[in-house]
Amino acid sequence: MTAERFHALVAAYGADRRHWPEDERAAAEAFAAAHADVAAPALDDADALDALLHRSPTPQVSMALRDRVLAAAVTASGRAGRTGRVWIDRLSLAFGAGWAVATCAGVAAGVIMTANFAADAQADAVLYQASLLGVDDTEVLG
Amino acid sequence: MATFADPDEELVRRVGQGDPAAIQAMVARKLPRMLALAQRMLGDPVEAEDVAQEAMVRAWRQAPRWVSGRARFDTWLHRVALNLCYDRLRRRREIPTDAPPERRDEGPAPDRGLLAADVGAAVNGALARLPDRQREAIVLCHYQELSNIEAAGLMEISIEALESLLSRGRRALRLALAEHRPGAEGVSK
Numbered sequence: 001m002t003a004e005r006f007h008a009l010v011a012a013y014g015a016d017r018r019h020w021p022e023d024e025r026a027a028a029e030a031f032a033a034a035h036a037d038v039a040a041p042a043l044d045d046a047d048a049l050d051a052l053l054h055r056s057p058t059p060q061v062s063m064a065l066r067d068r069v070l071a072a073a074v075t076a077s078g079r080a081g082r083t084g085r086v087w088i089d090r091l092s093l094a095f096g097a098g099w100a101v102a103t104c105a106g107v108a109a110g111v112i113m114t115a116n117f118a119a120d121a122q123a124d125a126v127l128y129q130a131s132l133l134g135v136d137d138t139e140v141l142g
Numbered sequence: 143m144a145t146f147a148d149p150d151e152e153l154v155r156r157v158g159q160g161d162p163a164a165i166q167a168m169v170a171r172k173l174p175r176m177l178a179l180a181q182r183m184l185g186d187p188v189e190a191e192d193v194a195q196e197a198m199v200r201a202w203r204q205a206p207r208w209v210s211g212r213a214r215f216d217t218w219l220h221r222v223a224l225n226l227c228y229d230r231l232r233r234r235r236e237i238p239t240d241a242p243p244e245r246r247d248e249g250p251a252p253d254r255g256l257l258a259a260d261v262g263a264a265v266n267g268a269l270a271r272l273p274d275r276q277r278e279a280i281v282l283c284h285y286q287e288l289s290n291i292e293a294a295g296l297m298e299i300s301i302e303a304l305e306s307l308l309s310r311g312r313r314a315l316r317l318a319l320a321e322h323r324p325g326a327e328g329v330s331k
Contacts, residue, residue: 008305012305012312013283013308014284014312022289048324049319052261052265052315052319052322053265053315055261055265056182057259057266058174059174059177059190061194062191065173065177065191065194065195069169069195070165070169072195072199072202073165073169076199076203
């Protein structure tokens, strides 16, 4: 790792080692340790910009968006629940807010109108699980 | 036989089978990621929601016929979302207008000082003003935390070209955000 390459790497990827190219990470870290006088100013400068970039707020997924996406999963798989009303009620119970019902009513209506009406416990389970708060990714995947 | 590990492989398989828990997990894992990508690419929360939703709809359609080993599912989903973003960016350019598209979340409110939230808005504003390809490179590498190989592959450019975009983008951001850097006058915590 040359000083020139180290500076180019920090200029592109910043100071966070996790963002550095995997095949150059060890060499760059070794360079930084061995040549702190050269590396530290570049890292400090890049770190200041990284910190600012992290101030960009991460958008939060609204319940309405989440529900639309879940409803789309049901539609896409062609397995509408037994009745849209059931899961509207469940969403209402889960979120305890009228807005959720109002927001989802239109989506549910579309699902009911367009999907086949065959009862399918699996699709119903999607919506039931959607109404349960706190299902964790890692729990599901084990 | 997969030639690389795809952390989403098992989840996609279960989604393809209509497993309710897997669908729920996929939403938890990918929807925030797609929303963040679209928000930073487009700078418009409404359009970002539309893009994130459409990307997930395509994921539901793709999952039953997903063939593992060809690509990471996350990379494929990024490609879908990026294409949707570029469609919208292209449409903006094609619509004749006297004024540039409105960018939201720019600058502090006039009736208060520079608060922490305003720094975030300033960062978003600076990102929005970058050329599209520089913004894409920074969003993919810095915010979406893709590897340089994945990002370059998605952008269909060489690693060298990616690094050039990243360097120029970061240089422009450094200039645009100079007043917010530690030690700058009026910087907020």
